[in-house]
Structure formats: structure tokens, C-alpha cells
Amino acid sequence: MNPIDASPANNRRDIGKVIHLSEKMNAAREISSCCVGVEALLETNNEIEGYVKRRKDRSATGIKSTVLIIFGLICGLLVSYGWAAMAPPTEHKDLKAELLGFVPGESIAAQVGLEGYKLLLRRITINPGGQIAKHSHATTPGVVYVDSGTWIEGRESGETHYSAGDAFVEDKDTVHWFFNRGDEPADAYVCDIKPLS
Secondary structure, three states, X not given: OOHHHHOOOOOHHHHHHOOOXXXXXXXXXXXXXXXXXXXXXXXXHHHHHHHHHHHHHHHXXXXXHHHHHHHHHHHHHHHHXXXXXXXXXXXXXXXXXXXEEEEOHHHHXXXXXXXXXXXEEEXXXXXXXXXXXXXXXXXXXXXXXXXXXXXXXXXXXXXXXXXXXXXXXXXXXXXXXXXXXXXXXXXXXXXXXXXXX
């Protein structure tokens, strides 16, 4: 049997129809001795394809590693910022309180029978970067109306943002603190009942 007839490719034009490189190399060897160059070319092609694949694998691994490192750094910064932001302040900072009105203790006692307390209306301003220290309302109920800016309330359970037009209640279970992380002063009207002393 003629080696050309046994080949998957019957002549030089059929070499392009063969799918596997090994079949191409066998067909090229069987067709003619001048195809030694084709065999070398095919082997070189295999080496080039292997090199390109290895480079792609290394490149993909390098990109994945870089992305993971950047992601880790960002997460670390966000977590540390979150912990710093949630840590309750122990003192007031950049804060201004203006008394707008009050009902004295004698009047509160006569009108509602509550002795030893006064009713206050104040405007409290937290300047940018300012804060109100952690405090409890176990004996000091109040109502707050935010007039401008944003008051960020911190509690053990997380943060709540109050913007202009928002109001909230300070009841017996309230333990909180506040921040102003904005660029402008944050004003609120606070009406609360406080002990006389």
C-alpha cells in the first residue's frame, strides 16, 4: 500500500482539512521529504502555543492576586473606618447649645404634678467634625427635630442618619451619641425634660 493512500490526507491540499496537529505532521511527512520544514514549523508552533498559554496563566494569576490584595486593603480600611466611626465618643466636641426657652420646675410641678424637673427647648449645633458624647435618656425624655445638616446617631446596634425635616424620640431605653461628618453645621431643636439639679 502506498504511504500516501494510508495517510489521513491524500495530498498537500488535504493537509488543511486534518484537525489534529499530530495528523498534520504525519500527513506532511508522508507526502514529501520537503515537508521536513513543515514539521519543524509545526513543532515551533506547538512551542509558541505552549509559551503563550503559560504567559496567559501567569498573567491571569498575577491579576487575580493583585485584585485580591487591593480588595483586602479596601475592606481593611472600611472596617477600620467603621470601627472608628462607631466608637462612642466620651466627650463633646465642636458643639454649641443655645437655650431658646424653658418651663421652670415650679410650673411643671403645678401643671402636671412632676416635681424636681424642668422643660427645656434648645437649639443644638454640631459643627463639621463635631460630636455629642455617649449619654442615656433613662431619666431625661426628649423629642428632637433636625433643622439643617445631618445628625448621625450612633447606638450599640448601628448608625442612623437624620437629615433636615426628620424628628425622633429619646425614650427611657435610649442610649446614644452623635456625629456630624458633613461639611456644614447640623442644627436640631431639642425639647426635653431634665432634672432641676
